[in-house]
Structure formats: C-alpha cells, structure tokens
Amino acid sequence: MYAYEVGGRAYRADCLQPLDPGWNSRGQSEAVVGRHPPGSRAVCYVDPADPSRAVLDRTVAAVDVLVGGLFPLGLLLAGVSGLSSV
Numbered sequence: 001m002y003a004y005e006v007g008g009r010a011y012r013a014d015c016l017q018p019l020d021p022g023w024n025s026r027g028q029s030e031a032v033v034g035r036h037p038p039g040s041r042a043v044c045y046v047d048p049a050d051p052s053r054a055v056l057d058r059t060v061a062a063v064d065v066l067v068g069g070l071f072p073l074g075l076l077l078a079g080v081s082g083l084s085s086v
Contacts, residue, residue, distance in 0.1 A: 002036070004044045006051040013044070013054045032057045
C-alpha cells in the first residue's frame with residue numbers, strides 16, 4: 001500500500017499497474033515493490049477524473065495485453081463464425 005496527495009487531500013492505494021492487480025504475476029508485483037522500498041518517494045500516476053485511483057507503474061505486461069485484448073477478440077471471432085454458419 002502507498003500514500004499520495006492530490007490537491008492537499010491524502011489518499012491510499014494498492015494498485016501497482018494499470019490493469020486489475022489480480023492479473024499481474026507475483027514476480028511483476030515484486031519487481032515494482034522492489035523499486036519502491038518502504039519510506040521511499042516515487043511518482044504515482046493518478047486518474048484525473050478520480051484521484052482515488054492511482055498506479056505506481058504505467059507499463060502493461062504482454063500477458064495483460066493477451067488476456068485483455070486478444071482473448072476477447074478470439075471470442076468475438078468465434079461468435080461471428082458461428083453466426084455465419086447458420
């Protein structure tokens with residue numbers, strides 16, 4: 001968990017990367033945490049529309065792209081293929 005401040009208001013967050021933290025491997029999370037030991041200062045990236053949402057690392061892992069993008073695309077193509085065979 002980390003703390004940050006926006007516009008004089010304090011926030012806390014535990015999201016390390018942009019996608020659902022559950023999708024990130026333990027190794028990825030440990031690498032991000034390793035770069036930010038307790039008590040250190042770092043830049044966090046805050047959602048301007050909702051300052052309660054922030055991440056420490058804006059990079060997206062390849063596995064996240066595959067799961068988040070290519071898998072749904074495959075389902076869509078399977079559905080279209082099924083419709084065209086009717």
